[in-house]
Amino acid sequence: MSTAPRLRAALVDRLTEEGVLREPGWSKAARAVPRELFTDAYFQAVPGSVPTSYRPVRAGDPGWLEGIYCDETLITQLDGRTRPEDVTAESVSGSPSSSSTLPSLVLRMWHQLSAEVGDRVLEIGTGTGYSTALGAHHLGDANLTSVEYDPTVGEAAAAALRAAGFTPRLVIGDGLRGDPGGGQYDRLIATCSVRYVPLPWLHQVRPGGRILVTLSGWSYASALVLLDVTGPGQATGRFLPGYTSFMIARPHDRPPRPTLALLPGEERPSQIDPAKLDNWTGGWVAQLAAPSAERLGAGAEQILWDVSTGSYARTAPHANGGWSVVQRGPVRLWERVERAVSCWQDAGEPHQEEFGITVSASGQRVWLGAEDGPGWDLPI
Template identity: 85%
Template sequence: MSTSAQLRSALADRLTEDGTLTEPEWRSAARTVPRELFTGSYFMPVAGSVPTSYRLVREGKPGWLEGVYSDDTLITQLDGRIRPDDVTEGTVTGSPSSSSTLPSLVLRMWQQLGAEVGHQVLEIGTGTGYSTALGAHRLGDANLTSIEYDPAVGEAAAAALKVAGFAPRLITGDGLRGDPDGRWFDRLIATCSVRYVPLPWLHQVKPGGKILVTLSGWSYANSLVLLDVTGPGEATGRFLPGYTSFMIARPHDRPPRPTLALLPGEERPSRIDPAKLDTWTGGWVAQLAAPSAERMGRGAEQILWDVSTGSQARTAPNPNGGWTVVQRGPVRLWDRVERAVQRWQAAGEPHQEGFGITVSAAGQRVWLGTEDGPGWDLPI
């Protein structure tokens, strides 16, 4: 057995032992698909660097293959243009724009989707092609369509898939628009996050089909939801356990902003501990309440800036106890966040699996507990 096959087998065994891989068919895919064909050289973050810098791990060098078969996300592009082959040595800075997602997450999501042989499946975000190869191995080439937004990324993925012996239907284009041929699918899985569920998806997945997607926003809080399509343009779903995050789809990312200038405003005591926004679900609840705001800071010193209106909110410890908040602009961001967090706290601060979503022609509403409970509209 080759070193690659040994490492693949060991990774599959680890994921089986920790409960990630529960289905034999996906275990076979993990043991079969050579991840190294899809990653090549890659970037890894340098621990403790601010801003985060990345070191190049070059293909074929000592430790490279072991890194490929670690259960880690491997960065394959920065700033939408810098690829590992563009760097000779040393470190580089930038924002990750494409990656090979950690295998445990990819395989867990494929299992959560519930796709079976015979289902037609649409994957949004081909990326390196590794997830696509896993899906093609399990479902068959003829049952899988994958769309990639970035032409260079898509071209590299197509070449890697061909070398690996897979031939799913590949499309370069805006996956948020769905299949350009308007085909119907039984399942849709997204390997990028979105601010709301794109309407074309809801008209291309058959009633009774399922959509698995990560919802995010301009504060980059994430939540994974499994939707049941109930009719054209309509769906309901529940958010899933765990902690899933993906890079936001480029058409849904926040617009560029100028340098932040903190300006005076109206000051009052805060009714909640600002540090609640540092928790996984607390930060997500705040994002639901203020979807056009970017969040910065930590702990008692939070900053919210609405990039569409210029509204601001910032918190600080009060020397006499508690916290203060300063707000300015047409949107009182902290007022909205406070109300949302207080509702969540009143419900016992449940994880995201305590929430659901309803999608219809009237909009997309995330709710807490039951459909008639407290809710927030997504920014369509």
């Protein structure tokens, strides 16, 4: 057995042992789809670099193929334009804008979607095309439509899918608008995160169908939710176990931030430990309470900057114990965060799987425990 099939088989065996692969159809897809066709070049972060810089890894480079069959996310584009093949220097800096998600997460999500052969599936975010290929292998080309926002990324994915022998329907466009051709789907899976569930999705997935998507925000806290569509524009769902994050869809990303000037403001003691925002669910609850804020800092020294109003809050350890907070601007960000985090603490600091969401014509509300429990409206 040559190197690529051997590495691929070893990865599938490991994912099977770990319980990620449980259905024969997805196991066959994982064994059949050559990930190297979809990630012929990628970036690796340079250890210790500040800000993070990235080294391009191309076909034939030492460790290239081994890196592809590690269960890791591979960055394939920076700043919405720079690909590994574009880089002539030893390393380059930038913000990741496209990637090939780690295989275990891709396959876990396909399992969680519970799509069956014969279901019509809409995928939002073709990316490299690797996830699309897995879906096409198991569900059939005719049953899968995939939408990609970036034309360059989409063209590369289309070429890789053809090379791998798959011909699903591919669309270049804004996936948040769904399928521009309309139609009814049984399932929708998103490989990008969103601030709220786009309304076109709720009309293109039939009642009784399902939507699997990661909800995120401008503080980049994330939670994976599985929604059951109950009617046109309506759905309910529960958040899932684990820790899932994706790059936020570009139309939902925050606007450019001006230079942050930490001017004086009103100071008082903080009612919560700011380090609670470093907790996976704690940071997400804070984001629900202050959805237009970007979070900086860590530990006792947190900074929240409201993108829409310029309001901010910053915390620091107090000399006499506890913590202080300084707030400035029309929105008292920390007060909102304190109420939300305290509510979560009173419930015993549960993981996101204790939360749910209701989507209706009146809005989108995330709630804790039960539908009539405490909750927060998403920023539609």
